[in-house]
Amino acid sequence: MNQHQASVLMRHEVGLHARPSVKLTKLAKAFESRIDLGLSPDGPWVDAKSIVKVMATKAPKDSTIYFRAEGSDAQAALEALVTLVDGDFQDGR
């Protein structure tokens, strides 16, 4: 199956922090595809459905977040995740 990739600049004030991470992993878990997250185009990759792993990247503000997904709904998953990050996690806080 095809592997899809996407990236997005994260502007959230405090980085990939508790609230954003909760939202991101919840959204990732809504998809069947295997989804990885990384801070560079060649990884290292972590499971985007695991808040333990996502928080551990400690991605600061203004990092570019890379996603790669593999599975039946991979494209839709990437679009949703990019929209979430790009929309500042729909979260003013």
Added chain:
Amino acid sequence: MDDRARRAAHRIQGRSAAPGIALGALVLLSPVKHQARQDRSTGEEHQALVDALAASQQDLIVLAGEMKDPDAEAILAFQIAMLEDENLAAPAFARIETGEVANRAWHAAIDPEIASYEEASDPYFRARASDLRDLRDRVLRHLAGEADQTIPPGVIVAAEDMPPSMFLATDWRDGGLVLRRGSPSSHVAILARSRGVPMIVGVELDPVENGRDAVLDADAGLLIVDPDPDIRAAYGQRRAEQAELRQAAVSFVGPVLTAVGEAVQVMINVTGLAELGDIDPAGVDGIGLMRTEFLFQGREKLPTEEEQYQIYRRMVEWAAGKPVTIRTLDAGGDKPVAGLTQPGDLNPFLGVRGVRLSLRHREVFREQLRALLRAAVAGNLKVMIPMVTVPGELDGCRALLEQALEELRSEGVDARMPPLGMMVEVPAAALTIEDFAADFFSIGSNDLIQYVMAASRDEPQLADLARPSRAVFDLIGRVVGFADRSGREASLCGDLAGEPAQVAALLDRGLRIFSVAPGALGPVKAAIARYRGPS
């Protein structure tokens, strides 16, 4: 007189994390014990951890359901999400398979996670170590078969650190919190501020004993153990006044006119976004003073331009067109900032503080000015400089502001020159107010009083002297009168503006803009509405 009453009062200085006063017995929380239970099979240990994780998750879900504010909910949602993630406990289960007992295995799994957050350079990530310790200890308590430590209301809790979930499960009515660790940017501090629980951090707990009578002055970052009866009574009075003000605020919203129909503006003093959550912007005439010290205190690294910009912008957006006066960093004096203020200053209130400090740390000041210039695009933002003593200081700030504006424009960044005003708190400035090229004035009565009266506001024995006298009121009248004649605004943002008994005297001097703590809004508006003109 019993033994306890005869002990000398012991004062321990910490840092304020949430303002307020509390009086009561000290309750010292002991850390969770982590004894290993013996003689269980691998299968039993495995099951014990499964059960403890499930029970912990259940606790948190119940707790989250009781929460009414988004901050609290989000903190618990984070802990629940961490627990739901099998990656968290996977290393613990692997260790159990090799013969480790459940609680040691759990420690071994989660302690490195905690350590990695403690080592993070970003203070927001570092503060998450406390959430993880909270999770760890909750699971350990379940493994040990212990119930949650319960805290009776009306006490001052002293602890190494406090997990957010314990904070949320505690009845804080009339209570307070004293921590050795923690910082004003921790989750618990955010919660304490939004719920009005007095809290200080960075407190040496060794001399603290369980059950001792104590006063917590979280306004000054001070814990007084075994206070003498006079001190206790004085603080009791202050606490009662604060409670009364909070109560009254609920019943008085909207714009206010004096009894003879003259409009008076009442604004609020704030330290951050968290406080604005409970306040309806329609009920205030703007933010008369945003203190930026909180953004700088209790952290390893100074806030970036971007971080400041986001906060200032959101305040301006919250005010929806009403003025938001942001005071540049007023560090020094009683407000130290690590890496910026000078430790061991012999006379800090007369030392390098406020604008004196900013002008000596141009890089830090420049970032703040850039953030303010950018946020000014979003609405009615004003910039105010603290501790201005001579006109040259204000002129210097204006030049720096203009220079920063040029830089931003040449970088193609949206920015706008805001009105630049000054705090009037040094007698020399009040006496020569005509010489200052300020767009507006705001009288800082706390410092003005202590400088005019030569009496520290932190010295209880001098409380009678450190009061507004005719000398102080004359200076206030002088500044307000000049502002009036020269078509500029003058407000008063010190504690004096929030004292209902002083409202008439201030109105007599011509003051028409008050800026007060949110809790004082109601009583001050009520006092203004009763005012019938000079007596």
